[in-house]
Amino acid sequence: MVTFASIPTTKDSSAEVTATDRLVYADQLSKLPAKLAQVATSQGFKAKPGDTLVLPSSTTGKVEVLVGLGAKSEVSLETLRKASHSYAKAVAKHQVISTKLAMAGTRLDKAASVRAVAEAIQLATYVYDARKGLAYEPSEGIERVELVTKVADAEDELAKAAKVADSVSLARDLGNEPGGNLTPEAFASVAEDIAASSGLDVEVWDKDRIQAEKLGGVLAVNQGSSYEPRLVKLSYKPENADAHVVLVGKGITFDSGGLSLKTPKGMQTMKIDMAGGAAVLATMSNLAKLGCPIAVTGIIPLTDNMTGGYAQRPGDVFTARNGKTVEVLNTDAEGRLILADGLSLASELKPDAILDIATLTGSASVALGTAYAAVMSTDAQLTARLFKSCEKTGEKMWELPLPQEYRPQLDSFVADVKNIGSGAYGGTSIAGLFLKEFVDAESWLHIDLGLSAFAESAKGIQPKGATGFAVRSLTQLLCDW
Ligand code: BES
Ligand code: MN
Ligand code: ZN
Numbered sequence: 001m002v003t004f005a006s007i008p009t010t011k012d013s014s015a016e017v018t019a020t021d022r023l024v025y026a027d028q029l030s031k032l033p034a035k036l037a038q039v040a041t042s043q044g045f046k047a048k049p050g051d052t053l054v055l056p057s058s059t060t061g062k063v064e065v066l067v068g069l070g071a072k073s074e075v076s077l078e079t080l081r082k083a084s085h086s087y088a089k090a091v092a093k094h095q096v097i098s099t100k101l102a103m104a105g106t107r108l109d110k111a112a113s114v115r116a117v118a119e120a121i122q123l124a125t126y127v128y129d130a131r132k133g134l135a136y137e138p139s140e141g142i143e144r145v146e147l148v149t150k151v152a153d154a155e156d157e158l159a160k161a162a163k164v165a166d167s168v169s170l171a172r173d174l175g176n177e178p179g180g181n182l183t184p185e186a187f188a189s190v191a192e193d194i195a196a197s198s199g200l201d202v203e204v205w206d207k208d209r210i211q212a213e214k215l216g217g218v219l220a221v222n223q224g225s226s227y228e229p230r231l232v233k234l235s236y237k238p239e240n241a242d243a244h245v246v247l248v249g250k251g252i253t254f255d256s257g258g259l260s261l262k263t264p265k266g267m268q269t270m271k272i273d274m275a276g277g278a279a280v281l282a283t284m285s286n287l288a289k290l291g292c293p294i295a296v297t298g299i300i301p302l303t304d305n306m307t308g309g310y311a312q313r314p315g316d317v318f319t320a321r322n323g324k325t326v327e328v329l330n331t332d333a334e335g336r337l338i339l340a341d342g343l344s345l346a347s348e349l350k351p352d353a354i355l356d357i358a359t360l361t362g363s364a365s366v367a368l369g370t371a372y373a374a375v376m377s378t379d380a381q382l383t384a385r386l387f388k389s390c391e392k393t394g395e396k397m398w399e400l401p402l403p404q405e406y407r408p409q410l411d412s413f414v415a416d417v418k419n420i421g422s423g424a425y426g427g428t429s430i431a432g433l434f435l436k437e438f439v440d441a442e443s444w445l446h447i448d449l450g451l452s453a454f455a456e457s458a459k460g461i462q463p464k465g466a467t468g469f470a471v472r473s474l475t476q477l478l479c480d481w
Contacts, residue, residue: 175466179254224311251277258331364450
């Protein structure tokens with residue numbers, strides 16, 4: 001657990017501090033004291049954003065870390081996040097650290113800078129070690145951060161930052177949890193605990209209820225599984241809310257592909273296939289504490305996608321919640337089947353907007369690489385709103401089209417639609433078009449996380465494993481609504 005305290009620029013940091021930073025702009029390297037400049041040069045320190053150089057500790061036992069910020073004119077909130085992340089990694093073994101990063105970047109919004117720095121430091125300390133063995137000794141790490149800042153009400157911003165970072169960590173924990181442990185029932189029970197501690201109403205539908213509610217997509221995917229499905233419904237209703245948004249998150253607790261089986265390699269990371277559902281739960285877990293002004297409902301259909309004897313066969317047809325029949329030609333295109341029901345339920349609530357979020361297609365990352373999530377929407381204003389939030393959080397999302405001319409690819413010989421297209425191209429948009437068949441609302445937006453949800457190796461401020469991608473932007477979007 002990391003705690004933050006703000007320290008006015010006039011006050012000295014406390015005696016326990018053993019690590020401090022010295023901010024360096026790439027175009028002002030020459031302003032460093034001559035000796036330091038010499039060390040920096042000899043160590044190849046160029047002061048690019050994220051560059052750090054730990055200076056040999058002096059006799060005081062304190063270390064000073066040079067932290068690069070790039071060119072002064074180009075400093076952004078994302079620079080502060082990168083720099084904070086690198087600084088936290090460089091001093092990871094210190095318990096009490098001090099940072100002046102919140103004062104960098106003179107043109108930046110001060111409150112946002114404080115938040116960016118605190119979020120990035122807390123998230124840099126994230127580790128998933130819940131399932132290490134008895135011999136594992138957790139390393140001591142940063143416990144207290146003294147943030148030197150001129151912002152008067154910094155404590156407020158720090159409290160908000162901690163909440164947001166907690167949400168991201170929750171999404172990461174859920175994503176890193178093995179599929180054999182985080183069953184639909186286990187996920188639902190986590191959701192109940194979270195709801196109880198965060199002012200949310202929660203409803204969990206078991207298999208009987210799911211059958212009674214005619215969630216044909218959830219049941220079809222669940223046929224091959226030994227674990228029962230669940231559907232989690234969360235609601236946040238502040239007083240005087242004048243808008244209502246529904247979030248729908250894909251909750252496939254493990255995706256083997258079903259009978260259209262994945263390759264061994266393709267399956268290795270598929271415990272992450274509930275990342276959309278985790279993002280919805282994690283985002284909602286802090287809406288009350290952050291004072292989000294609008295009503296938000298979260299819908300998370302949960303099942304794994306397995307190959308048991310009753311598993312759906314390619315060619316099978318089911319009837320979805322909204323009455324449409326679906327021919328399943330590839331059982332590995334399962335996320336869209338459970339989302340179909342989730343989106344129908346969302347539409348029935350007649351909200352002002354529906355957003356769904358899912359690790360839906362590998363093609364999203366073929367198109368955009370793993371740093372971006374793909375966005376498709378029927379409402380340009382909602383897209384603009386989300387992108388504005390992404391600008392603030394630094395999370396990268398990019399729009400893809402929903403071309404009506406591809407819609408015939410989903411025509412089925414035996415049912416209303418089939419669950420895959422007929423060619424090899426445009427898989428992300430085809431999946432989006434499939435989902436659209438189950439949306440009955442003016443304003444809908446779909447986020448396909450692709451591989452942004454899970455990193456093979458740590459990159460920039462993202463850790464290895466589950467990233468918690470989109471939690472910060474969804475939180476921003478709802479709180480700014
Ligand atoms: N969960 C996968 C998509 C995925 C793959 C997300 C890798 C993140 C990393 C999804 O259920 C899936 O298998 N999609 C198929 C769709 C295809 C069968 C039309 C895919 O992307 O190959
Ligand atoms: Mn799949
Ligand atoms: Zn999947």
